[in-house]
Amino acid sequence: MITGLNRLVDLVEQHLGEELDVAAFARSLGTTEYHLRRMFSSLAGMPLSEYLRRRRMTMAAADVVRGHPDLLGIAVRYGYGSSEAFGRAFRAVHGAAPGDVRRDGGPLRTQPQLRFRLTVEGSNPMDTRIAERPAFRLAGHAVRVPLIHRGVNPHIQQHVASLPPAEHDRLKALSDTDPAGLLAVTDDAAPDAAEGTELTYLHGVAVTADTSVAEDLDTIEVPAGQWAVFRSSGAYPQTLQDTWAATASEWFPSNPWRLRPGPSIVAIIDRAADFTTATSDLWLPVEPA
Known part of the structure; x- marks a missing residue:
């Protein structure tokens, strides 16, 4: 499962601007979407949908700060159909509008890429x-x-x-x-x-x-x-x-x-x-x- 969750994180990075077919990915691991989402949420401390949103906005913020001239183009790149929808999602994560961040360089709330690791647990039997x-x-x-x-x-x-x-x-x-x-x-x-x-x-x-x-x-x-x-x-x-x-x-x-x-x-x-x-x-x- 740890390997599968890390493959899912990699899949998120490869498809930040697209809808993820989590059900198909779960089947490829020999499990169910329900179980995969429950395990991701329990171990990551956040739902998969929230992690995807935060990663999208982290990468989008880099484009905004670098001065990409077309905010609509950035919005489309990360899966949003309008500048307004993108702006709402951006503000929800970073606490500021894209234009303000472009002008001031921040504030930015970055979501690092997750990596699940196996640690030695289980010294107390369940x-x-x-x-x-x-x-x-x-x-x-x-x-x-x-x-x-x-x-x-x-x-x-x-x-x-x-x-x-x-x-x-x-x-x-x-x-x-x-x-x-x-x-x-x-x-x-x-x-x-x-x-x-x-x-x-x-x-x-x-x-x-x-x-x-x-x-x-x-x-x-x-x-x-x-x-x-x-x-x-x-x-x-x-x-x-x-x-x-x-x-x-x-x-x-x-x-x-x-x-x-x-x-x-x-x-x-x-x-x-x-x-x-x-x-x-x-x-x-x-x-x-």
């Missing part, structure tokens, strides 16, 4: 199992929230806190299949969603496909398939988030599995009364690579 699950349903209370990679998500906290205690008990009583108990579910996120992008968060439980669910509950239908289940224990949510990151940097590159579309599920196995520490299972939908 507690993982593969679970085969029939189709099931997730039922509970859903809300749209912004994606936050690190720390507690206050929007999720607010959503869960707004539910009365009796509702938590009602959901627990409804749970009748694995993953057991109250669950934190994220769904509808693009494979390389940037931080701040909205996704669906569901506070709920898993039930069998034929379990009757009340109409006032939101549901997510989950098809049959395999899941990688990662257990972690420690400070919450930091340890869980570290485990999530390690799936991309350590587990997937060294195991014959890849991500497939579907919700990500967190089940709390045990926790401190103040929730500062917890043992949790992270369920990620996977398929053989």
